[in-house]
Amino acid sequence: MGNRRIAAIGIVVAGLTASALLSGCAASAPEPTSTPSSSESAPSATPEPTTAPTAAAALQAESCDTLISPEGHADLASSNLIPRDVYVQPYIQFLIDAGGLYCSWGNQGDVSVVVGQLAMTETDWEQRKSELLAAGFAPDDSKVAGYLTEPETDNSTGAGFVYRDGLLTYISYAGFAEFVPALAS
Numbered sequence: 001m002g003n004r005r006i007a008a009i010g011i012v013v014a015g016l017t018a019s020a021l022l023s024g025c026a027a028s029a030p031e032p033t034s035t036p037s038s039s040e041s042a043p044s045a046t047p048e049p050t051t052a053p054t055a056a057a058a059l060q061a062e063s064c065d066t067l068i069s070p071e072g073h074a075d076l077a078s079s080n081l082i083p084r085d086v087y088v089q090p091y092i093q094f095l096i097d098a099g100g101l102y103c104s105w106g107n108q109g110d111v112s113v114v115v116g117q118l119a120m121t122e123t124d125w126e127q128r129k130s131e132l133l134a135a136g137f138a139p140d141d142s143k144v145a146g147y148l149t150e151p152e153t154d155n156s157t158g159a160g161f162v163y164r165d166g167l168l169t170y171i172s173y174a175g176f177a178e179f180v181p182a183l184a185s
Helices: 054-059 070-078 090-097 122-134 174-179
Strands: 101-106 112-119 160-164 167-171
Touching: 070 174, 090 112, 090 167, 122 160, 167 174
Parallel strands: none
Antiparallel strands: 101 112, 112 167, 160 167
């Protein structure tokens, strides 16, 4: 995946089958390969941000190499997780569409880590946050300050969003936040 920017950040739900999760190792970021079932709910579409936050855009990581720390890369390697294309949850599609940095790592089974980042204005974040809350996301500061976690389901991984200083960061589970420099306290 390297330095490839795409339009979003994706998440893997650990309970999905490996065939639905992994589309194979690729050198570029994934396009959504699975069509979510109609029973999945996603926030309503939001117009694209009209103004890019220039200071935050300068802070947005430029590649998967810099999105997480060297310790994060070592953690992934020690768990035998390598760059992989993974299923993109409908509720994060807006990040793909807005050109956010998307990075995913997985194994041959159903274990994966997804991290992404998007520069956005606070006004745009407040609008998106309202939609996520309406879709069942909930504030949870127990692991990461400002964390907005996905709704509880049988397949929940604790994925969520954190907005700080003009950057929206997505992580597939809160425990990986320690390896994301933008979320360092």
